[in-house]
Amino acid sequence: MPEPGGQMRMAAGRLEFKSPLLLASGCASFGEPFEDFFELAEVGALITKAITREPRAGNDPVRICETPAGMLNAIGLHNPGVEEFATEILPGLRETGATVIINVAGHSEGDYLEVLRRLRETEGIYGFELNLSCPNVDGGTMFATDPVLFGRICEKARAVTDRPLIPKLSPAAGELAPYAQIAHGAGMDGVTVSNTHPAMALDWRTGRSKLSRPSGGLSGPAVKPLTLYNVHQVAQTVPELPVLASGGCCEARDVIELVRAGALAVQVGTILFSDPLRPRRIHEELPGLIAQCGAKTLQELRGRVETG
Numbered sequence: 001m002p003e004p005g006g007q008m009r010m011a012a013g014r015l016e017f018k019s020p021l022l023l024a025s026g027c028a029s030f031g032e033p034f035e036d037f038f039e040l041a042e043v044g045a046l047i048t049k050a051i052t053r054e055p056r057a058g059n060d061p062v063r064i065c066e067t068p069a070g071m072l073n074a075i076g077l078h079n080p081g082v083e084e085f086a087t088e089i090l091p092g093l094r095e096t097g098a099t100v101i102i103n104v105a106g107h108s109e110g111d112y113l114e115v116l117r118r119l120r121e122t123e124g125i126y127g128f129e130l131n132l133s134c135p136n137v138d139g140g141t142m143f144a145t146d147p148v149l150f151g152r153i154c155e156k157a158r159a160v161t162d163r164p165l166i167p168k169l170s171p172a173a174g175e176l177a178p179y180a181q182i183a184h185g186a187g188m189d190g191v192t193v194s195n196t197h198p199a200m201a202l203d204w205r206t207g208r209s210k211l212s213r214p215s216g217g218l219s220g221p222a223v224k225p226l227t228l229y230n231v232h233q234v235a236q237t238v239p240e241l242p243v244l245a246s247g248g249c250c251e252a253r254d255v256i257e258l259v260r261a262g263a264l265a266v267q268v269g270t271i272l273f274s275d276p277l278r279p280r281r282i283h284e285e286l287p288g289l290i291a292q293c294g295a296k297t298l299q300e301l302r303g304r305v306e307t308g
């Protein structure tokens with residue numbers, strides 16, 4: 001188990017994690033799938049599945065399908081709603097000793113702010129990841145693809161809570177660095193780079209989408225090069241803003257690559273469905289790899305990219 005202050009501690013700005021490894025939203029539920037595999041307190045943080053103001057059933061099945069080197073999902077924010085989460089689920093999660101980050105979602109500014117207000121005084125919450133990739137009811141655009149809506153929701157969220165706030169950027173926005181600049185200006189404590197990539201899977205015979213919706217979000221090893229690029233761009237453009245990398249991390253060496261690209265911490269998502277023991281293995285392998293890079297701590301490698 002990584003020791004606080006040890007070789008794997010990562011800290012920048014107001015964020016600090018005892019391990020660089022975070023469990024990505026929607027891929028670790030509320031921690032219960034991992035009870036038999038590792039202690040939740042071992043990882044840097046568990047990011048909950050999206051929590052909304054009201055309970056949501058999510059989309060109809062089929063909600064996930066496999067693709068070459070990846071996975072497509074269209075879960076659609078399936079969750080019990082903030083009230084049940086706060087009263088029925090969070091107390092148990094707190095007992096595990098996990099560092100808990102709440103992934104907040106909604107369809108309007110009011111939805112997000114209401115979830116933050118309900119949880120801002122609640123004990124046992126490290127911070128909030130704002131999942132801004134949902135269509136905004138009024139305009140039909142995602143908060144994460146409209147710089148004005150994005151900036152406004154970040155500012156309003158900042159006014160509601162002093163706890164760490166980390167908007168999750170969407171590759172649907174194109175280049176992500178401008179959004180990171182806006183997030184920094186709005187007092188965000190970091191950004192997650194990034195959510196899943198809009199994508200499709202079709203049955204060649206019938207032409208039907210393999211999901212119940214026409215498209216979904218691509219994740220897994222297929223997207224790692226895109227995550228590396230986006231993390232690097234954001235870290236170069238706004239070096240003072242901590243980046244949580246998300247997309248395609250499956251191995252200890254992926255953690256090192258993403259930290260080299262500039263990430264403070266790295267989320268693991270899709271790989272957890274096929275190998276729930278992977279966080280433990282990554283923790284076992286990381287110290288050896290850090291030493292092979294000629295470093296004493298992982299933090300030393302942050303932003304160390306050689307070109308040419």
Ligand SMILES: Cc1cc2nc3c(=O)[nH]c(=O)nc-3n(C[C@H](O)[C@H](O)[C@H](O)COP(=O)(O)O)c2cc1C
Pocket residue numbers: 024025026027048049050064071073075077103131168194195196218219220221223246247248249267268269270271
């Ligand atoms: C089944 C599934 C459900 C997800 N649910 C959420 C969610 O509720 N909120 C969110 O912000 N991201 C969600 N994501 C995106 C992941 O948190 C992560 O950003 C993405 O899968 C990329 O990382 P990976 O390649 O390691 O899976 C989900 C991903 C998957 C595969």
